[in-house]
Amino acid sequence: MPHVAVRDLSVTYEGKIGFKSTTVEIPDACITAVIGPSGCGKSTFLRCLNRLIDNTPGARVQGEVLIDGTNIYDPGTDLSALRKKLGLLSQRPQVLPMSIYDNVAYGPRIHGTRRRAELDDIVRKQLEVAGLWEEVHDRLHQPARQLSLGQQQRLCLARGLAVEPEVLLCDEPTASLDPVSSGHVEERLIELKSEYTIVLVTHMLRQAHRLADYVLFMYMGELVEEGPADELFSNPRDERTRDYVAGTIS
Amino acid sequence: MRRRLEEVGFRTLMLMALLSVVGALMLLIMVVAINGARALNWEMVSQVPTGGYYLAGGGGVLNAITGSLALAVTATVVAILFALPVALFLQSDYGGRTRFAVVVRTYLDLLWGIPPIVYGAFGFTLMLYMGLRASLLGGVIALTFVELPIMARAMEEVLRTIPRALKEASYALGATRWETMRWVVLRQAMPGLVTAVLLAFGQGIGNAAAVLFTAGYTDNLPRSLFEPVASLPLAVFFQLGTPFPEVQERAYASALILLVIVLVISIKSRLLGRLLSKHNVLD
Ligand SMILES: Nc1ncnc2c1ncn2[C@@H]1O[C@H](COP(=O)(O)OP(=O)(O)O)[C@@H](O)[C@H]1O
Ligand SMILES: [Mg+2]
Numbered sequence: 346m347p348h349v350a351v352r353d354l355s356v357t358y359e360g361k362i363g364f365k366s367t368t369v370e371i372p373d374a375c376i377t378a379v380i381g382p383s384g385c386g387k388s389t390f391l392r393c394l395n396r397l398i399d400n401t402p403g404a405r406v407q408g409e410v411l412i413d414g415t416n417i418y419d420p421g422t423d424l425s426a427l428r429k430k431l432g433l434l435s436q437r438p439q440v441l442p443m444s445i446y447d448n449v450a451y452g453p454r455i456h457g458t459r460r461r462a463e464l465d466d467i468v469r470k471q472l473e474v475a476g477l478w479e480e481v482h483d484r485l486h487q488p489a490r491q492l493s494l495g496q497q498q499r500l501c502l503a504r505g506l507a508v509e510p511e512v513l514l515c516d517e518p519t520a521s522l523d524p525v526s527s528g529h530v531e532e533r534l535i536e537l538k539s540e541y542t543i544v545l546v547t548h549m550l551r552q553a554h555r556l557a558d559y560v561l562f563m564y565m566g567e568l569v570e571e572g573p574a575d576e577l578f579s580n581p582r583d584e585r586t587r588d589y590v591a592g593t594i595s
Numbered sequence: 596m597r598r599r600l601e602e603v604g605f606r607t608l609m610l611m612a613l614l615s616v617v618g619a620l621m622l623l624i625m626v627v628a629i630n631g632a633r634a635l636n637w638e639m640v641s642q643v644p645t646g647g648y649y650l651a652g653g654g655g656v657l658n659a660i661t662g663s664l665a666l667a668v669t670a671t672v673v674a675i676l677f678a679l680p681v682a683l684f685l686q687s688d689y690g691g692r693t694r695f696a697v698v699v700r701t702y703l704d705l706l707w708g709i710p711p712i713v714y715g716a717f718g719f720t721l722m723l724y725m726g727l728r729a730s731l732l733g734g735v736i737a738l739t740f741v742e743l744p745i746m747a748r749a750m751e752e753v754l755r756t757i758p759r760a761l762k763e764a765s766y767a768l769g770a771t772r773w774e775t776m777r778w779v780v781l782r783q784a785m786p787g788l789v790t791a792v793l794l795a796f797g798q799g800i801g802n803a804a805a806v807l808f809t810a811g812y813t814d815n816l817p818r819s820l821f822e823p824v825a826s827l828p829l830a831v832f833f834q835l836g837t838p839f840p841e842v843q844e845r846a847y848a849s850a851l852i853l854l855v856i857v858l859v860i861s862i863k864s865r866l867l868g869r870l871l872s873k874h875n876v877l878d
Contacts, residue, residue, distance in 0.1 A: 400687075400688070400766065424769075425770070427769075428768065431767075433764075433767035435760060435764065437760065441779055442761075442782045444874060447874075451765075451768065451778070452769065452770075456769060489874070490874070490875065490876040508768055
């Protein structure tokens with residue numbers, strides 16, 4: 346049983362389709378790219394996996410999302426424990442209004458880690474994993490907003506990793522970054538994929554080519570095709586996938 | 596050419612509006628300052644009235660200064676305790692999208708529009724019922740009612756500007772709504788919340804009508820919650836009402852003191868707000 350499996354999942358926004366009934370399993374320990382043109386439902390799909398969609402007015406979810414075998418839409422689900430398992434990297438880096446240190450320590454503190462030495466260790470370790478330690482170790486207690494956008498996104502990565510998730514959900518994590526910063530983030534994701542199940546939403550085909558092991562192609566609210574990256578890219582079965590991969594539709 | 600004219604026209608309009616507002620305010624402050632300057636001295640702010648004060652005898656308005664501070668500061672603190680939870684409830688994360696929230700918002704807007712004298716009358720009735728006489732406590736209750744709707748609504752508007760994505764970043768880490776409010780939303784909103792509190796405080800300390808029946812007036816310093824207290828707005832009112840020019844000047848001096856208090860408190864709290872929000876994201 347993989348960490349993430351989806352059964353007959355569909356979302357409507359006040360009757361309008363977010364995406365249609367979808368059943369899929371996300372393979373563990375690799376990067377699964379969700380590709381497709383803007384508005385096809387990629388973000389909606391991702392937000393279902395950690396139930397952030399609950400916060401969206403008008404959104405109605407049907408079906409099941411199994412995280413480690415349990416349906417997270419069952420009543421009585423512990424949202425805090427669920428979200429601890431799934432880290433999120435959003436399109437624009439959203440640093441919290443606190444210092445660099447406190448951004449990383451925020452999650453662990455909420456989940457009960459209080460000892461200073463322990464927090465120090467976590468902060469250092471995750472900043473190193475996110476490739477940010479060298480750049481910020483001498484100004485940990487300065488406001489996080491002083492970092493560049495690219496650094497902020499890596500800080501968000503460190504913050505997400507600090508609660509020890511099993512899955513990383515990334516919604517176009519490089520869309521607002523310059524090429525160099527995007528490169529940094531992509532490198533991190535490749536390094537992390539052996540330990541985490543990564544779902545990467547992207548509308549950049551080339552990024553999917555570079556990073557993906559497995560690909561889901563969505564089109565107009567529908568999961569059109571899924572498969573291992575090399576197979577899907579070199580030999581798409583569906584006509585729409587073929588057109589999208591070839592760049593004739595977008 | 597037409598677009599340039601529009602641009603210049605609108606700029607002129609803005610400038611004129613700005614000048615009239617600032618000008619009117621300056622004029623007001625100048626009138627108060629000029630009329631009050633002669634009467635303003637150390638005795639004025641350090642003494643309570645003597646027996647013959649209102650007949651141009653010696654003494655000052657320390658009773659009203661301390662009374663006003665006691666009234667407005669207490670009322671503001673009490674109002675924060677009620678306004679902040681209400682404002683938080685009105686966020687979409689809690690009850691903000693329910694019909695009940697719509698009712699509460701409308702209700703607060705209504706309360707905001709009620710003239711303070713009505714709160715005074717209401718407070719007075721309430722006190723009669725509870726067997727209280729005009730006192731600090733009565734004044735605080737009435738002023739809290741005056742300040743609450745302003746504060747709650749202003750706070751709500753401030754909290755509403757916090758981007759949803761920022762809250763979601765916190766939720767995504769497993770934070771509860773309370774943790775997100777406490778550690779992310781309140782921090783980010785701090786400067787705006789300070790403004791909301793100041794707005795209400797200004798209304799409270801400057802209000803004469805609400806304290807007229809409820810707090811009463813006395814020449815003594817405030818001693819207990821259950822005794823009458825003086826207040827600056829009423830001091831202005833009573834002194835202006837005497838036939839003696841010297842006492843009328845003291846009315847202006849008292850008004851000036853009131854202005855200075857509001858000014859000092861608002862500068863201090865803004866500095867504090869800025870200090871507390873040095874980590875704020877997005878300017
Ligand atoms: N909050 C919302 N309210 C209403 N409709 C929405 C909302 N979010 C997304 N949608 C609609 O759902 C569809 C899928 O959107 P989204 O998941 O954001 O697509 P993508 O991330 O692939 O660009 C679109 O048609 C979009 O207009
Ligand atoms: Mg999207």
